[in-house]
Each structure stands twice: as structure tokens, then as C-alpha cells.
Amino acid sequence: MTATASFQSNGTHARAQLVPTNSVRTMSGVTVKARIDPTLTVDDVVRQLCINLKISDPHGNFALREETDELVTNDNMRKKIKSKANLKLVNAPFIEAKQTAEKLTSRDDRTLKLTLFSLQRYIREEQFANPFLEYDGLARLLDIICTAHGNTLAYALTALQNLMDLDYGWSTLDDAFIFKVVQILSSPSSLINVCRPATAILKKLVEADPLSSPGPVLASSSKGLASAVEGSVYRYGFSVVFEQMRKEERLLETVVSRLGSQETAMGQYSMMLINSLLAHASDERWEEFFARLERLNTRKAVIGLMSSHTSEDLTSCILDFQANFIRVIFRRKTSYVEPLEPSHYALLDVIWEGSGMHEEHDDETGEMIKWRKLGFDTEDIQEEFNESGLLGLECFYQFVQHDRDYFSKVIVEQVGRPKERRCPIAKASNEVVELLSEHWAIFAPGYSTSTAFQPFLLNFYKVHHLATEFFIRMWNESLSTAGDFTRVVALVRSQLKVTLRSENSREWHEVEHDFQEGYKSVRERQMKELEMDDDLLSKLPIRNLREKLYKESFEFVRQQRVHCLLQGAWFVNAVPPTSSHNREPARRPTRSWRFLRLDNGLRYLHYVDSAAKFQIRSGLEDLTESIEISQISEIATGTCAQPPNLLGDQNNDLPVTLLPSALSFSLINAHGDSMADQIAPDASRWADWTDGLNMLRRDGGHVASRETAGFVQALTEIGLKIKLLDLTGEMVEIPSGLVAGPPPPHSDFHFSEL
Known part of the structure; x- marks a missing residue:
């Protein structure tokens, strides 16, 4: 009718x-x-x-x-x-919510499945979610999750995942329920459609820590940690989730094993969970968590994905992992070595035992000689690792463990030489750590400026081993003496630059081959490089200055990118990609243009769609709709296509085979759904917005454009040259390091007032 x-x-x-x-x-x-x-x-x-x-x-x-x-x-x-x-x-939603809550108690499997299937969609709406919670719907949903299996469990978990898009209503999830989700995810027999929402729920709980709360937090008087306001969902975080993960040893193993899943979405969800855990790991459990990832060869699995994955969906997750690994390296490099710390002492003990040396006393001074036999300058281990930190100790330990016979043989050989001719192996190891940190710009725990895969970076310890062996060989072949240390360091720096070039396209065996190059050819190439280079840049104070300027440059570019988002811009509404779950032909967007602008609180991306561009007033009055920044889990690039005949008929179906635009990007939520598909008018606008949105993400992010990476590097180099003009113009000699004088003989002194 x-x-x-x-x-x-x-x-x-x-x-x-x-x-x-x-x-x-x-x-x-x-x-x-x-x-x-x-x-x-x-x-x-x-x-x-x-x-x-x-x-x-x-x-x-x-x-x-x-x-x-x-x-x-x-x-x-x-x-x-x-x-x-x-x-x-x-x-009305409130009636639908009441009926749905009542049906969740049904024992009829068919009725329950149909109810949960509808609940997945409706629960995202506040008009439905609020009465659903009032009718005790969450408690009934949790009961189903704890007892159901198969598709019923999958629908229930997805419904909860969708509810957690709201920033309220799920603060009652307790440890027992979190452990249940951990168990579900740990089971190798769990269906893929069960694992996906379970993984997303754990990720959301990890990110729901008090420090992420958009509102106020309360300070805990007992531990000095931030705690959530009563009733807030921001009461979980890494510590809460990891405590339940520790009870189920198989969880991390299962998650890592799923990185290589044939189901791309499953690998993507697993990678996102690992990235979230890395980004939010607490100080108390950080070492334990990363040690578990190392035992499971997580980095090796990610390196495998770099060459085997066939979907662009994983690219952003892999780049996020690289950025997180740089945080790991930086954290270890800035962690002090404590010789009395049991874990540090154990590493030092293995290194000493591997050398095959014995302690002895100097006949002239009576001082004990131990660590100096391995190539340190002093017996103060804490001071020797002051620059390279725990990272330096771990790299030296890995170098020893790789081939203990080789290490012992080299140490014996060096100790048997005259003092001036000995290669300071331990000192060389630390210097290689510095060179690798310099090469990969590990200057701050912020964002990685690499826009390509870096498999050699993820093999940091192996590259260190090869480079340290290369250092020793160059020392021996060039018949170096103690005064030649800086010269050999420059030689190794030159070789690293050549060996680690084009990292995303070279094979590992090529790296190993390059480190076997002979001294003569390496020296000849280095001499050509020195014609265009300056030995001044290799000095420690200059390297430290470069690190400082790099941080300042990155923050400057970040502020510039965010400022572009605050100003706003017009974009083309693109044809979204066809998902693996929906093979229907894509349809043209109903309106061709979209204006996007970030609010001053950096929490929402406001927008308006239009058939034609028009003058947008300042503020947000003209922008009727919005996307919450916290809902953006990924900024995927090169994902969507521009509709043909942009200004033509808007009702025609589009072919599935449209090619994605290089200037396109999509805002992906935790469910893997796209919240916006846009095409920038030019490369600069694309770089501003993709990198700006990435930089707003608290859980990490990476630079997507070479333009942004180039800006950071260019600003760093320009700033460095300007700073050096004040010194080199006056021909001031820059020392390689500063040596502190002896301490005062007594406390009878005071500081003068200037």
C-alpha cells in the first residue's frame, strides 16, 4: 500500500x-x-x-x-x-533497548543470535545505549560472553566492542571478565570472528588508563599514580590488563603467532594490540613485557610481514611497530647500568666469563685490572655505559653470546699485544651503539620519521654485532694504535651509511656481504666522502647537539602540522575501498566535497559535506558533524579513489576496479571501518593532514610522508650549521669529550654569587 x-x-x-x-x-x-x-x-x-x-x-x-x-x-x-x-x-530506541535487554535472557539459541546481531548495530547509538544500560543490559551481555561460544560469542563480543566506543557505561568490567577475554583470545581454536572483537576489547582496555582521560584525574596518595574519577571508564590501562595476561602464558604467544595469519584483519588486530601494549607499558612491568616479546621473536615476525603482506591495511601497523621499537631502543639507551642490579650483574658476569680473563693487580699502582682488559678506559662500569646505557650493555652481551669462542680468542689476542696496539673492544661496542643510534635518528622517544619499512632497524642487535666485528677487523688491518680510535670510528660510520642504504629493498645477506669489505676499498671510498664531509660532525658534543636540535625540529614541524588542522581544508569525498567482507560495487559519495577542521581542544575533527566549495567561517558553526580523534586507530594512506566525472551525475554506480589515489587517506576506527575517505588537493596538504593526525594519536603513530621527514632533517641540519658557525668561524677547537676534574678535598667551600 x-x-x-x-x-x-x-x-x-x-x-x-x-x-x-x-x-x-x-x-x-x-x-x-x-x-x-x-x-x-x-x-x-x-x-x-x-x-x-x-x-x-x-x-x-x-x-x-x-x-x-x-x-x-x-x-x-x-x-x-x-x-x-x-x-x-x-x-523508539528506548523501547527497542528494553526489548533487547529482555531477549538477552532467552534460552532459545536462534532468538539470542538474532537479538545479538541487531544489538551490534544499535548499541553504538547513545539513544539506545543509555536505556539499555539502565535495563541491566550490560550485565546480561557479559553473562552471555562468559558462557557462549561460536557465532553467538562473536556477536556478543562485537556488541561490547561497539559499546566501548562510548566513553561511559563500561566502567564495571572487572578483573574476572578481563581474564575471561584473555582466555578466549588465548585459545588456538577460537574462531577468527571471535578473536577480532576480543583483541579490540583488550586494546581498548589498555588505552583506557587514567592518563588518557579527557577529564580530571585523581592522584593516588599511596603510589603517587594517577587514578580515575569514580565511575569513569578510564580506570584500566596496561597494568590492569597485563596482570590478567600474566595468568595465561599462551596469550602473547597466540597473538604473535596470528601476525602471520592468512586472515589479514586478524594479523592487523594482533599488531594493533601489540603496538598498544608497547605504547602504554608501565614502568613496573615494561621489562617483563618486552622480554616476553623478545622470547617470542616478535621482531622477526614483523620483519616477515614486511616482505609477505599483500594488503595496505597492515602497512600503517608495521610502521607503528617501528616507531614503538625506536621508543624501546631509546628507553634502553637512556636507562643507567646498575652493576648491583641482579639482571645487570648477570649480563656483566656472562661478559666477563666469556672473555676467559682473570683479575690481576697492576704492579706499579696496585690497582685492580679487570674491565680494562676488555677494552674499557676505566674500572667504573657505570661510567663506561653512561652514554650507551642499558642498550650498550645488552648489545655487548649479545656480541659475546653470539660466539663466545671468538670473543675469548679476540680478547686474548688483544691482551697479548703492546698496550698502544690493543683494540678497545668494549669501547668499540659502545661506539657502534652510538653510530647506529645516530644513523636511525634514535634521539627521542617520539615519532619515527621513516616513511618506509626498516627491517635492519628491527635487527638492531645483529647489525651491532656485524659492525663491531667490522670495527675490530678494520683496526687490525690498518695496524691502528690508541690514537687512531676516532679515525676507525669514522671508517665504521662511512661503512654503515653504505651498508644500511635502501633498507626497505635490500636483503640481509647483502648487509653481511658489505661488512666483509676489505680495508683498502673502504678507506678509498671514505677518502672520497671526506672531501665533502667534515670530521667535526663526528665529535660527541656535536652529536649531542644534533640530538637536541632534532627534538626541537620535530616539535616545530608537529606544531606546524597541527596548526594546519586547526585552520581546516577542503578535500574530495573519495570512493571508499571495497572490503573483503563486502564485494558490492562501491557507490559515489552523495556530495563531492568535504571541509575538515580540528577543534581547539584537539579532541574532535569537525566537518561539513557539500556539492560545491563555499566560504567557511572561522569557528565550528558551519561544520555540523564531527569525528572524535580518540576513535581514530589508524590513518591509512593510498586507500581510496577519486570518483570519475567529479561534478557529474551523483547516482551512477562505480566500477569496483577504480585505482586508489596517491593523495588519498582514510580514518580507520578500532573495528577496521573507515570513518572518512578523503583525497587531498596536493601533496603538501596530504602530508600536513596525514602526519598531523598521526601526531595527535597518543598510542604512537608514524610520519607517513617524505615531505615531513625531510623537513625535520633539513631543519636539524640547518640549525646545526648555524650553531657551528659561531664556533668554527673563530677556529675554536671542539674536544671529543669532557673529563671531570678531581672532587674537592674537603667540604670547606662555597659557590660564589655572580
Whole structure:
């Protein structure tokens, strides 16, 4: 049955002709052709519809939804009317929520599955979620998760995952439930559609720590840690989740094993969970967590993904892992070596035992000689690792463990030489750590500026081993003496630059081959490089200055990128990619253009869609819709295509085979769904927005464009040269290091007042 109605405010007949016609299907099967004035509220439209259809129940018991089940609200009704969307009259969300909560107690498997399937969609709506929570729906949903299996469990977990998109309503999840999710995810027999939402739930809990709360936090008086306001969902975090993960040893092993899953989405979700854990790891459990990842060869698994993955979906996750690994390296490099710390002492003990040396006393001074036999300058181990930190100790330990016979043989050989001719192996190891840190710009725990895969970076310890062996060989072949240490360091730096070039396209065996190069050829190439280089740049004070300037440059570029987001820009609404779950032909966006602008609080990305560009006023009044920044889990690039005939007919179907634009990007949420698909007008705007949005992410992020990476490097080098002009212009000699003088003989002194 079809009827006709007109829902308008007081306007002329001529104006009515301009109002689009929408189809509204009622609960009894009647279809009404309606002209709906976009200035009316949804409540007014529903009331008039109930009057026209002579529905006796209060109009507040009903609501409008699009055919896709999206709820029509005052915010999106204008868009639905203009796009001539097919609508349907349905129960109001609060009625649907009550009925759904009641059905969750059903013992009929079919009824339960259908209810949970619908719940997955509806629970994202606040108008549904709030009454659902009031009717004790969450507790019933959790009971199902704890007892169900198969598709029923998958639907229930997905419903909870969608609820957790809200920043309230799930603060009652306790340790027992978190452990249940850990157990579900740990089971190798769990279905993929079960593992995906379970992984996403754990990731969300990890990120829901008090420090991430957009509101105030309370300080804990007992431990000095931030704690959540009562009732806030920001009460979990890494420590809470990891405590339950420790009870199930198989969890991390299972998650890491799924990185190589044939199901790309499963590998992507697993990678996102690992990245989230790395980014939020607490100081108390950080060492334990990373040690577990190392035992499971996580870095090796990620390196395998770099060459085997066939989907762009994983690219962003891999780059995030690289950025997180740089944080790991930086953290270890800035952690002091404590010889009395049991774990540090154990590493030192292995190194000493591996050398095969014995302690002895100097006949002239009576001092004990131990660590100096291995190539340190002093017996003060803490001071010797002052620059390279725990990273230096671990690299030296790995060097020894790789081939203990070789290490012992080299040490014996060096000790048997005259003092001036000995290669300071321990000192060389630390220097290689510095050279590698310099090469990969490990200057701060911030973002990685690499826009390509870096498999050699993830093999940091192996590269260190090869480079240290190369150092020893260059020392021996060049017949170096103690005064030649800096010269050999420069030689190794030159070789690293050549060997680690084009990292994303070279094979590991090529790296090993390059480190076997002979002294003569290495020296000849280095001499050519020195014609264009300056030995001044290799000195420790200059390297430290470069690190400082790098941090300042990165922060400057970050502020510039964020400023571009605050100003806003126009983008083309792109044709989204066809997902593996939906092979239907993509459809052209209803409007060609979108203006995006970040709010001053850096929490929401506001936007408006339009058929043509128009002048956007300052502020957010013209921008009617928004995306919450915290919901963005990934900024995927090169993902979508520009519709052909951009200004042409908007109703034609598009072919599936459209090629993605290099200037496109998509904002992906934790479910893997795209919240926005845009194409930038040029490469600069693309770099501003993709990198700016990445830099806003608290859980990490990476630079996606070479332009941004180039800016950071260029600013660093320019700043360094300007600083050096003040010194080199006056021919000031820059020492390789500073030596502290002896301490005061007594405390009878004071500091003068300047």
C-alpha cells in the first residue's frame, strides 16, 4: 500500500516543489511518499506521521531509521532528506533497548543470535545505549560472553566492542571478565570472528588508563599514580590488563603467532594490540613485557610481514611497530647500568666469563685490572655505559653470546699485544651503539620519521654485532694504535651509511656481504666522502647537539602540522575501498566535497559535506558533524579513489576496479571501518593532514610522508650549521669529550654569587 503525505512548516506551494520526496515505510507495511521540510525536528516529523496514519500510540514511542538501520536524528535528518533516503518508522530506541535487554535472557539459541546481531548495530547509538544500560543490559551481555561460544560469542563480543566506543557505561568490567577475554583470545581454536572483537576489547582496555582521560584525574596518595574519577571508564590501562595476561602464558604467544595469519584483519588486530601494549607499558612491568616479546621473536615476525603482506591495511601497523621499537631502543639507551642490579650483574658476569680473563693487580699502582682488559678506559662500569646505557650493555652481551669462542680468542689476542696496539673492544661496542643510534635518528622517544619499512632497524642487535666485528677487523688491518680510535670510528660510520642504504629493498645477506669489505676499498671510498664531509660532525658534543636540535625540529614541524588542522581544508569525498567482507560495487559519495577542521581542544575533527566549495567561517558553526580523534586507530594512506566525472551525475554506480589515489587517506576506527575517505588537493596538504593526525594519536603513530621527514632533517641540519658557525668561524677547537676534574678535598667551600 502506498500513500502520499506532506510534512512541512508554513511555506508556499512553490517551496514545497523544491523539497525532495522520501519514502517512509511503516511497521504495518504501508509506504508513504512524504515531502519533509528539513527545518522540522525529527519529533515533529514523527508526530505528523502518526497523525496522518492515525496511529493511536504516543508518537514518542516511535522513531525514524534509514533502510540501513541508521537512526535519523536532528543532526543528520537534513542529509537524509536531501539524499532522498528511504526511511522506515520503527520503535523508539528506548523501547527497542528494553526489548533487547529482555531477549538477552532467552534460552532459545536462534532468538539470542538474532537479538545479538541487531544489538551490534544499535548499541553504538547513545539513544539506545543509555536505556539499555539502565535495563541491566550490560550485565546480561557479559553473562552471555562468559558462557557462549561460536557465532553467538562473536556477536556478543562485537556488541561490547561497539559499546566501548562510548566513553561511559563500561566502567564495571572487572578483573574476572578481563581474564575471561584473555582466555578466549588465548585459545588456538577460537574462531577468527571471535578473536577480532576480543583483541579490540583488550586494546581498548589498555588505552583506557587514567592518563588518557579527557577529564580530571585523581592522584593516588599511596603510589603517587594517577587514578580515575569514580565511575569513569578510564580506570584500566596496561597494568590492569597485563596482570590478567600474566595468568595465561599462551596469550602473547597466540597473538604473535596470528601476525602471520592468512586472515589479514586478524594479523592487523594482533599488531594493533601489540603496538598498544608497547605504547602504554608501565614502568613496573615494561621489562617483563618486552622480554616476553623478545622470547617470542616478535621482531622477526614483523620483519616477515614486511616482505609477505599483500594488503595496505597492515602497512600503517608495521610502521607503528617501528616507531614503538625506536621508543624501546631509546628507553634502553637512556636507562643507567646498575652493576648491583641482579639482571645487570648477570649480563656483566656472562661478559666477563666469556672473555676467559682473570683479575690481576697492576704492579706499579696496585690497582685492580679487570674491565680494562676488555677494552674499557676505566674500572667504573657505570661510567663506561653512561652514554650507551642499558642498550650498550645488552648489545655487548649479545656480541659475546653470539660466539663466545671468538670473543675469548679476540680478547686474548688483544691482551697479548703492546698496550698502544690493543683494540678497545668494549669501547668499540659502545661506539657502534652510538653510530647506529645516530644513523636511525634514535634521539627521542617520539615519532619515527621513516616513511618506509626498516627491517635492519628491527635487527638492531645483529647489525651491532656485524659492525663491531667490522670495527675490530678494520683496526687490525690498518695496524691502528690508541690514537687512531676516532679515525676507525669514522671508517665504521662511512661503512654503515653504505651498508644500511635502501633498507626497505635490500636483503640481509647483502648487509653481511658489505661488512666483509676489505680495508683498502673502504678507506678509498671514505677518502672520497671526506672531501665533502667534515670530521667535526663526528665529535660527541656535536652529536649531542644534533640530538637536541632534532627534538626541537620535530616539535616545530608537529606544531606546524597541527596548526594546519586547526585552520581546516577542503578535500574530495573519495570512493571508499571495497572490503573483503563486502564485494558490492562501491557507490559515489552523495556530495563531492568535504571541509575538515580540528577543534581547539584537539579532541574532535569537525566537518561539513557539500556539492560545491563555499566560504567557511572561522569557528565550528558551519561544520555540523564531527569525528572524535580518540576513535581514530589508524590513518591509512593510498586507500581510496577519486570518483570519475567529479561534478557529474551523483547516482551512477562505480566500477569496483577504480585505482586508489596517491593523495588519498582514510580514518580507520578500532573495528577496521573507515570513518572518512578523503583525497587531498596536493601533496603538501596530504602530508600536513596525514602526519598531523598521526601526531595527535597518543598510542604512537608514524610520519607517513617524505615531505615531513625531510623537513625535520633539513631543519636539524640547518640549525646545526648555524650553531657551528659561531664556533668554527673563530677556529675554536671542539674536544671529543669532557673529563671531570678531581672532587674537592674537603667540604670547606662555597659557590660564589655572580
